[in-house]
Every structure is written in C-alpha cells, then in structure tokens.
Amino acid sequence: xxxxxxxxxxxxxxxxxxxxxxxxxxxxxxxxxxxxxxxxxxxxxxxxxxxxxxxxxxxxxxxxxxxxxxxxxxxxxxxx
Amino acid sequence: xxxxxxxxxxxxxxxxxxxxxxxxxxxxxxxxxxxxxxxxxxxxxxxxxxxxxxxxxxxxxxxxxxxxxxxxxxxxxxxxxxxxxxxxxxxxxxxxxxxxxxxxxxxxxxxxxxxxxxxxxxxxxxxxxxxxxxxxxxxxxxxxx
Numbered sequence: 008x009x010x011x012x013x014x015x016x017x018x019x020x021x022x023x024x025x026x027x028x029x030x031x032x033x034x035x036x037x038x039x040x041x042x043x044x045x046x047x048x049x050x051x052x053x054x055x056x057x058x059x060x061x062x063x064x065x066x067x068x069x070x071x072x073x074x075x076x077x078x079x080x081x082x083x084x085x086x087x
Numbered sequence: 088x089x090x091x092x093x094x095x096x097x098x099x100x101x102x103x104x105x106x107x108x109x110x111x112x113x114x115x116x117x118x119x120x121x122x123x124x125x126x127x128x129x130x131x132x133x134x135x136x137x138x139x140x141x142x143x144x145x146x147x148x149x150x151x152x153x154x155x156x157x158x159x160x161x162x163x164x165x166x167x168x169x170x171x172x173x174x175x176x177x178x179x180x181x182x183x184x185x186x187x188x189x190x191x192x193x194x195x196x197x198x199x200x201x202x203x204x205x206x207x208x209x210x211x212x213x214x215x216x217x218x219x220x221x222x223x224x225x226x227x228x229x230x231x232x
Contacts, residue, residue, distance in 0.1 A: 016139055016211030017223040060209075063144040079141055085205070085212045085224035 008032060010039075010072050013079040018057060021050035030072055036061075037068040039078065057082045096149035097142045097210075099172045102179040109164045109186055116190035117164070118197040122181040124174045132217040138171045138180060141209040145169065148208045156185070156200050160192040167200055169210055180212075 009027050022043070030039060036059045044051045058065055060079040061072070072078070108117055124136050153165045164186030174180060181204065185197040204210075212224040 013141065015141055015209065016213070020223075060141075060144060063141075063147065079144070079209070081141065081209045082211065082223070083225065084207065084209050 008072075008074040010074070010076045010078055013077065015079065015081060017053050017082045018050065018080045021047050021053065034072050035068060036066060036070045036072070036078075039072065040068070043080075053082055054080070096146045096168055097140050098168050098170055100170075102168055102170055102182050104179070104182065109184075111163045111186060113188055114163045114186045115188050116193040117184070117186040118190070118193040120181075120183040120197050120201050121179045122201070124176050124178050124180055126176045128214055131214075133176070134215050134217055135176065136174045136180070136215065137213040138169070138174065139211045139213070140169065140171045142171070145208045145210055149204060152200055152203045152207070155203075156196045159199070160187065160196040162187050162192060162196055165196065165200065167204060169204065169208070171210070 008031075009029055011027055012022070012025055014022050014025070025046070028039075028042065028046075030042065039059070040054055044054055058081045059070070060066065060081060061070060061076050063077075063079070104119060104121060108114075124133075126133050149167050149169065153167060156162060156165055162185055164184060166184045167182065169181045170179065181201070183197050183201045183204070185193040185200065187193040187196070213221055214224060215221045
C-alpha cells in the first residue's frame with residue numbers, strides 16, 4: 008500500500024523527489040524509518056533525531072501506517 | 088491572499104511591534120518578546136535566513152501552546168506569530184505578546200510560550216553565510232538562543 012510523504016528542512020535535502028513510498032500492511036513508523044534509511048543511508052543520522060507526524064499529529068515508533076496516511080518527517084525544529 | 092495567510096500564527100508578511108496595546112481595561116502588564124534575525128551565529132557571519140514551516144501543523148501547535156498558557160496563568164491576552172520565508176538581518180522572526188492584571192503572569196507565560204514554540208513547533212531555519220554557503224540549523228542546542 009502507498010503512503011504520502013512530506014519532508015522538511017534538512018531531511019528534504021536527502022529525499023528531494025520522494026513523495027510516495029510503498030509499505031506493507033501493518034508496517035509501523037519504525038519500519039518506515041528503516042525503509043527510508045535503506046533508501047538513502049546518508050539520511051540515517053538526521054532520521055534518528057527526527058519526529059514523525061501522521062495526518063498532522065506527532066506519533067511514536069509503534070504507530071501503524073494505513074493506506075493513504077500523510078506522513079511528515081520533522082527534523083529537530085529551530086523556530087524563533 | 089496566499090495559502091499561508093489562512094494560518095494566523097504563521098505569516099509570510101513582515102511582523103512589526105505595534106505601539107497600540109490591546110484595549111483591555113483590566114490589563115496592568117503587557118510583555119512583548121521579539122526574536123530577531125542577527126548577523127552572527129556560532130562565530131559565522133550570517134547574511135540572511137530562510138524559515139520553513141509545516142504551516143497547518145505549526146499553526147495548530149502554536150494555538151494549542153497559547154491555550155495551555157491560558158490554562159496555567161490568568162492571562163487577558165496571549166498571541167504568537169512566527170514568520171516564514173526569506174528574512175533579512177534585524178527583521179522580526181517571531182513575536183510573543185502576553186497581557187495580564189499583574190506583570191508576573193505576563194512575564195512567566197511569555198517565556199513559557201517562546202520556549203515551547205522554539206522546541207516543539209515544526210519550523211526550521213536555514214542560515215546563509217557571507218562566504219556563500221548555507222546550512223539548516225541543527226535545532227535548539229543552546230537554551231539561551
């Protein structure tokens with residue numbers, strides 16, 4: 008099944024063209040972290056410190072993805 | 088009207104400190120904090136910044152932080168606006184306003200709001216340096232910034 012991806016700031020630079028990715032039924036955020044790291048090993052350190060949001064709510068590593076989930080990868084923020 | 092203007096706490100337009108205070112007769116203290124783009128960071132000369140936000144989520148999170156502040160303190164006024172896009176040196180990046188009957192609540196709530204906005208809200212800063220290079224900020228590692 009497909010999920011939509013949104014990348015921001017430093018993470019966006021690692022995945023400039025990736026808008027959708029295929030994951031398996033039952034895959035969690037942890038699985039997605041592994042898939043993304045495998046896709047681009049250079050992103051490992053920034054992904055480790057990034058938060059994930061699904062449909063605009065912060066979720067933990069055990070959150071299970073669903074078809075069409077909009078997943079935002081949020082590196083450490085630095086507003087202000 | 089751009090899409091961003093629909094999010095009242097995230098603005099692509101310049102932010103200014105107003106000389107007009109909120110018209111609240113009970114208000115005895117009003118605190119304004121402005122976060123300003125400075126020309127130096129970590130010893131490197133900065134020429135300008137770019138702020139990027141996950142705008143709908145950032146707007147909602149700032150709204151929730153303001154609501155939390157209103158629960159913790161007896162505030163008569165609380166607002167926060169964060170700028171996005173390209174900002175020049177000395178422009179205001181973020182403004183937090185708090186007003187209350189007495190100064191203590193206004194000061195404490197203001198600090199609480201800016202600290203949470205800086206640490207939690209999905210807004211990122213890219214610094215551009217005088218040598219032509221640029222870098223995304225690593226996030227809040229220095230509490231005093």
